Structure formats: structure tokens, C-alpha cells
Amino acid sequence: MADSEVSSNATKAPESDAAEDVPKDTSPSLVPGDTPAQAGASLGEHCVTDRPTPSGLGSSGEITPLGGIDTYISKPTDYPHAPSKLLLLLTAATGLHSVNNQIQADSYAKEGFLVVMPDMFAGDPLPGSATYTEEKDPSIIEQVKMRAAETAKSFLIDLWLARNTPQKALPIVHKVLAAAKDEYADAVANGGGVYSVGYCFGGSITLLLAGEKPDTVAWGQQQPTDEEAGVSKKGPFIKAGAIAHPTSITREDFEGTKAPLAFICVENDQLFSEEIREYGEKYLKENNVESEFRTYSGVPHGFAVTGDYPDDASIQARQTEAFDQMLAWLKSH
Template sequence: MADPEIATKAPESDAMEDVDTGTPLEPKPEAPAATPEVPAGAGQGEGSLFPGDTPAQTGPALGEHCVKDRPTPFGQGPTGEMSQLGGVDVYISKPNDYPHTSSKLLLFLTGATGLHSENNQIQADKYASEGFLVILPDMFSNDPLPGTPTYAEEKDVSLLDQIKMKFAETSKSFLIDMWLARQTPEKVLPIIHKVMDAAKDEFADAVASGGGIYGAGYCFGGRMILLLAGEKPDTVAWGQQQPATDEEAGIVKKGPYLKAGAIAHATLVTKDDFEGTKAPLSFVCVENDQLFPDDVKDYGDKYLKENNIENEFRVYPNVPHGFGVVGEYEEASIKVAQGQAFDQMLGWLKSH
């Protein structure tokens, strides 16, 4: 497999095409709508922290690998423990020799599969085995994506949910769009901040050892890492709406909240999310990725370089979105790319 290349000019994203079978269809009488209306723009980059922002995607908001785990590698399983920080459920994975040997604190933010995904937990364990004390929070507290392990363990499936799930069999994107419309930075960032504040007290030694908190984010979690890496108006940093004008009294900028971050195949990122970035960032990107389109990626690359923010963008060809998370693939080339992506992110975090 070809080595991933440093992105300078990535190819344009392929547009999704509808398949026309050429078979004429009989007209059907219209029926009244029987399902809730999906909010306009749901799951397509709406809910940006910045006024006037445009959606990050014109295609699907989350891919199959964002919402469904690949088979867990044979013989592997989580080695960390479930706990709570700041009243939020978390998965904690520690190096074997902690606390006898100093460790850096790593905030690990997942895709939509969330807290109880064994693959996510094993991925966190991989960083712990390399000397990081890893905190994986439940960003979607009390509102996991239906169909994920977190949902199965934490939610009682009501009759309404059963109806929704039945509908989803014929419209698979419906529940995802409805769920994703609720997972705005305004909701998610305060949860993350609670965990980070509690971790600073609980694991002050690890924070001091690294001179701050490090971050690794995959898919949905990738955008959250990007936001945490920036200096933004205080209300924005906590996930609330930015003031209407910069001249409003009392505006105080805070952040970055991370010393350095590594991001793999991010989703829902907008151009404005890069504004104010201060922490060094490494990006694992998928070639022709509709979920992190070239115009957004290229804008971010240019913005960070122009503002002298240390960064790297590496594009991996012939891999699916979500490939960087632990999971089995038949293609040996994807397994190789998994290892390369992890090495890229690990190397970046260790060197900063």
C-alpha cells in the first residue's frame, strides 16, 4: 500500500450518485405523514458555534463506520474500568506502571458509537499502553444513539422508540438525523468540560506531567477536539452561542483547553471551527471523504499555516471513513493503514 501523503492539494470529493434502474414505477397515492419531521439541515453541519456558517457537508452527515462498530479483533477486549468524573460516566485506561511512572493525561473523544463500544475502549487502551492515562467520557450522556451498545445498556426501549426503530428499518438515516440534530456543541461541550475539570483534580499528577491535557478525537469527537484546541469567546468555548457582535461588553476569550490534539476522520467540521486555533494539531484524513470535504480540509490547512499553528494533514487513500478505530477488515491494506494512522497520532501527541 502506498504511504499516506502529506496533503497539499487533495482530490475533489466524489459526489454520491443515485442509481437509476430504468424500470418505470407505478404512481402511488400520497399518504399523510406519519412520522416526525426531521429538522432542516439536521445532521449536515448545522448547529455551528459561529453565525453565518454554512454546512460542512452536502451529503450524509455520518457514515456507516461512525455509527456501527466493525467486528472486534479476535482475542482482544477492554482492560480499563468504568467510573465517573464530574458526575459523567467515563471509561478510564491507565498505563500498567501508573502512578509509579509519570503519565500524560489524554482526553479521548469517540464517534457516535460512544462510551460502551468495546472497539472504542480498546482504542483507548492502545494509548494507555503507550504511557497515557486515558479518559473516555460519555459525551452523549443520557442520549446515546439508538442501536449502539451504550443505548442498549442505558436506555429502556419505550413503545415510541420501538416504533421509531421499526421505521428506521426502511429509512435508516431517520434516527441518526434526529439524534444528531440534538448533539450540538452547545449540549456536548459542557459535558466534556465537567470531565476535564474533574480530571484536573483527580489526576493532577498526569496533567502536570504533560503540562496540560492532550486530546485524541475520532469522527464526531474529532470536531470537539478541534473546538477545544482554540481560543474562543468564553460562551463559545463552553458550547453556547457566540455573542451577536464582538463589540458586546464583557466578552472574554478562553482556551485553548488542550496542549495538543490528534484528529482522525473528523465529521461535521466547518471552516469557522478552525478560527482561533492555538494548540498543535495532527489530522488523519481519508481521500475523497464527503464527511470531511476537501474545501474544509484545505481551508483548515491554509488557516493553520497562515497563523503559524503547528499542524499536519495526512491523506490515506483506499480506506473507508472510520478506518482509524479498532476493528477488523478483510483487506490487509486497511489494517496497515490503521497502524499507520495510530502511529501518526501517537507520535504527534508524544512529541508535544
Template sequence: MADDDVATKAPESDAAEQSLFSGDKKADQGASMGEHCTTDRPTPEGEKPTGELTKLDDVDVYITKPADYPHAPSKLLLLLTGGTGVRSTNNQLQADRYAAEGFLVVMPDQFNGDPAPTTSTAVQTEQNPSLIETVKMRAVEVAKSFTIDMWLARHTPATVLPVLHRVLNAAKDEFADAVANGGGVYAVGYCFGAKYVLMLGSELPDTVAHGQKATDEEAGVVKKEASIKCGAIAHGTMITREDLQHLQVPTYLVCVEGDSLFPDDVREEGVKSLQERKVEHEVKLYSDVPHGFAVFGDYADSKIKEAQTEAFGQMLGWLKAH
């Protein structure tokens, strides 16, 4: 199988894909990424983005607007991507879909020009590989894991959150009309970006949220206002119990049953916390679909296509209802 074949292989195979990182505590440690988070699916033929790449506070952003904006009111939506980042055609098309529904979408470069390395490989895969081929494939998997580990080490809450706040502050100034019309900022997040939607909707100071030692004031459990009004996420990665336990804004969660990158026990404990604290939320649990299915891209399996369309409609409906 050549590189190009791997990059556009049938994504249904992701349904069986496991985390690149071993260990029972991978979700709490926050180090889980897979091919679905780092490699785009085929783009549907004839689809082209309609927004523009520009800058807000010197951060690269993709901005896409409703066709009738500013003549008709809009609402500001922050869209946070998976590892493929702001220059991914599929991510740009995903943003365009929300713009077509009336949202002014700002999609920032969370990774400062350093999107996740692709996990595709030129190693041949055979139905019954020889011992040598098996060893080669395992070596490639180890190399992938190391590469993604190094990338994740460069992109932590300590580096990502300041970028997001810069973009949010600049967007609030430039598109104050959209913020006012929506009564705040809306946010959606996919894969890597899902965690940061939860963090922006958190009551914790950023320093506590990304693991730094709390100041005396923060140690006294001084809370902050969330940076967003409401959110919607799809198949998050690296989400911890704490991310959900401190969420305070209405949030819709699209999840995959048995997802090793967002384990059931983490989700269930988090949802229990939301229920106890009476934080408005809704969970849609999908089965027999791959992690990453809701990200825009072409699928051969009609069931996955239908689930992708359904998930978009649910997330969109949640945002419009709030």
C-alpha cells in the same frame, strides 16, 4: 442478510458509503453520520479491556492507566469517541492502547447514556434487487436518516461541551500529577469526537463556538485559552470551516481522501487557515480506505489493517512529541 451479519459485515464496503444526509452543505450544517460512526467493527479475538468504568463529576467515564502508574510519571489524555460511545469494547481497547504507551486516558460518555442508534438493518440485500426490494431498502435508508437526525439533534455542542468541561475539570483535580507532567491535557478524537477536540483547542468562547448569540464581550472578539495542549484527530465528522479556522493548538489530522463526511474543500480551506496563522499542524491523507478505518476493530482487508496501525502510530507519535 441477518442483523448479526450486518453488524459485523466486512467494513471495506464503507469506502463507498455516502452521508445519510443529502445536500451540498451537509458538512457546514454539521449533520453527517454513517454506519462506521454508529456500529462497531468485529473485536479481534481474545482482546479484553483493562481499564474501568467509573464517574468523574457524575459523568460516566472509562479510565485506563499505564501499568506502572503512579510509580512512573504519566500524561493525561482525553479520548473522544465516535457514536458508539464509552461502553464500546473497541473504544475501550483503543483507550488501552494509548495507556500502554504511557498515557493516563480518560474517555467520557459524551452522550449521557445515549449512544448513537445502530444503523444495521434486517432488510435483505441482493445483487439485482427487484423494484419492491429497492423501494424497501430506500425506505430503510430514509428511516435511518431520520433516526440519526433525531439523535444528532440531542447531541450538539450546546449539550456536549458542558459535559466535556465537567470531566476535564474533575480529571485535572484527580490527576493533577499527570497534567503537570504533560504541561496540560492532550486529546484525541475519532469521528464524532474529532470535532470536539478541535473545539476544545479553539480560541472562541463556547457560546460562540456552538452558535449561540455572542455576549457584548464576546462580540468584541475576546479570545479564550484553549482547554487542551495539543490534539490529534481521525476522520472527523460534522467538522466546519470555522472549527479549523479558530483552532489554536498543535494538531495532527488523519483524513480520508474524498470523504463525504469531511469534504476535501472543508479540509483544504481549514488547513490554509492553519498555515496562514502559523498553527502547528500536520495532515496525513489516506486513500482507498473507509471513513472510520482508524477506530480499533478487525478488518479483512490487509491494506486497511496496515493503515489503521500506521494512523495510530502517527497520532501517538504526535502526542509524544508535544
């Protein structure tokens, strides 16, 4: 398709029925930029490696403990003298110390949001994710070395994914949310709740926060086996959210969604397959949850995160377009 496609529905959300329990989509990634080794790890190259930081840009916020968790905080320049809204930013595997992620947070702060970006990975970002390197036309020897490095990297990604799951990240996010609601109660009140944006891994967490879930699931534990045991439900924990090219989302993750959500999708993205996307779009529509899905073509998974694409200006333009879409969605809710 030449241009991005948009579909949306806007209605009030009632109680919803449970979605069928389907295992996670474990299809190998065929996203442009992924190597076969990385593809098998269910994370794309642009999820786990920073693009070059755009020339002249740097971060302006600060890292400080919030709820006992290291958190990058970026505030509007006129805060607290002018009202702001609280925005939770949840990153890809590159994590808290990625300058690109910090610049992404600053971009929302410039638009009037007080942004908190927690270290969801508890000091354990993906190994080797801090910088982006690219060698053009390598020699045969270098190609062999690169393939060996890719295999090793794939192994590290597998280990990292085993350690860092939504079940581990959710309790960390809830700690930060509780502390932020106390520390920045004025921003929460001004926005009528907490907003959230999520990229890649962070997108799956934003989706979970947007739902009313059994208490155990909402806090990162397993789905209860006895539905007749009087399990209480909690959530949603956010007022509205925007999600860019999420990873590892299952059908059951949409269950109980109540908060309005916008999705930035990538064409032919095996990390957020067309089957899962179509299921989510149908589920939200049938359950009268306000939503918007836009598919971008000619871009890699991870394109919406701040980063330079010197060899393809069109990707940079779509990156700006995606940010504008997410910002407009937040501001309209």
C-alpha cells in the same frame, strides 16, 4: 493516490484574525460503506456502527463517574509509580460502551497515557451502534427489508444528530476535564497540560478545545452577535491534539486555534470535504499553528477506530499506521 500524503508546518502560534462565518458543510456522504439513506444524515456507516472487534482483544479499563459523568478510564500498568500524561479521548457516535472505543483507549494507556473517555452523549449513544452485522448476497426480499431498515436508521440518525450537538457535548466534556485535572493533577503536570484525540464526532470537539474562543462558544453556546460588547475569550483547553476523520467541521471551527493539531484524513471524504480540509490547512499555516495533515487512500471514513476488516488487510494496516501517526504526534508535543 497510492500512498498517504503528508503536509505540515511547525511554528509558534500568535494571535489570529477571525475566519469568515460559513454555514456547515451539509454535502451528502459518498464515503465507501455508506448507503444513500445514511449519507444524507452526515454520518458515515463506520461512524455509527462498530466493526467486528479484533479476535482475542478485550477492554481492560473501567467506567466510573468523573465530574458526575460516566467515564471510561484506562491507566498505564505502572501508574502512579511511573509518570503519565493525561489524554482525553473523544469518540464517534458509538460512544462510551463500545468495546472497540474502550480498546482504543487502552492502546494509548499502554503507551504511557492516562486516558479518560467521557460519555459525551449523556447515556444516549446512536441507537443500534453497539454491534456490526453484515450479510453477503442477501435475497431480493432481504434487500427490500434492508433498504427499509436503512431508511428507518437514517431517520434515527437525524433525530440523534438533532439531540447530540457540539453545543450539548462541550459542557459535558468541560465537566470531565475539570474533574480530571483535579483527580489526576500529577498526570496533567507531567504532560504540561491535557492532550486530546478525537474520532469522527469527537474530532470536531477536539478542534474546538484547541482554540481560543469567545467564552460562550468555548462552553457550547452560540456565537455572540455583538463583537463590540467586550466578549471575553477562553482556551485553548488542550496542549495538543490529534484528529481522525472528523465530521461536521466548519470553517469557523478553525477560528482561534492555538494548540498543535494532527489530522488523519480520508481521500474523497464528504464528511470532511477537501474544501474544508484545504481551508483548515491554509488557516493554520497562515496563523502559525503547528499542524500536520495526512490523507489516506483506499480506506473508509472511520477506519482509524479499532475494528477488524477481514476482507481487506490493507485497511487494517492503515489503521495501525494512523494510530502510530497520532501517537507520535502526541509524544512529540
